Amino acid sequence: MSRLPLVGPKGLDAEQKAFWEYIVTGPRGASLREPLTSLPGPFNPWMQIPSFGRVAAEMGERLRFRSVLPGKLRELAILTTGVHWKAEFEFWAHARAARAEGLPDSVIEALQAGTAIPYEDDLQRLIHTAAKELVETGRPRTDLVEQLANALGWPAVVELVALVGFYCMVSFTLNAFDVALPDGVAPIWNR
Known part of the structure; x- marks a missing residue:
């Protein structure tokens, strides 16, 4: 069980919502299991600081999908x-x-x-x-x-x-x- 609260798609602030959308509509989105109640892996913790989460996710995307x-x-x-x-x-x-x-x-x-x-x-x-x-x-x-x-x-x-x-x-x-x-x-x- 995570030590952090699971952040779901409802009640997100604007920055969290933008990060959520970035993850679910980007290259990782196809592998996500529906219905999505929180972001998997490191993305839920990174929702605590969505501006960092976005930068980290972009780096991961570059390293994985444009390697x-x-x-x-x-x-x-x-x-x-x-x-x-x-x-x-x-x-x-x-x-x-x-x-x-x-x-x-x-x-x-x-x-x-x-x-x-x-x-x-x-x-x-x-x-x-x-x-x-x-x-x-x-x-x-x-x-x-x-x-x-x-x-x-x-x-x-x-x-x-x-x-x-x-x-x-x-x-x-x-x-x-x-x-x-x-x-x-x-x-x-x-x-």
Whole structure:
């Protein structure tokens, strides 16, 4: 159960209403379950400061929907971040997105279980290792950054760092306010 009140579509001030509409009519809207009584994930907490919520949602939209990283690699980095922080909602939501991007269930299940990842290729290994080093130490090794830059280009490396940082913030929001999983979805980790 969330530590914050769930903010529904009624009784919103003008700024909250604009943020609500931005979320439900934007690219995330198609995946929202109806009837919508509150915004899922980090969006309900962000309704407390809708101007921040809008900026954060726009950054997330840029990182997810206009990424320079291929979808499978992007979602692998997001899942790696969610696993590190044991952010239940994030892992649940992005496991679905990862499957839609073609990341194999074997990789998703290994991340969830904390077992060896059966990478499909070296790029997956590089992305996972870099994301893991970022969440654990705040910086990936220099040789790893150079390998990523050689394989994907510097824009992808910069975006990977921003992506992991952004999803750390999302994980903190989800965990700090005990954002609930959808009804009928069982938790993954015992915290």
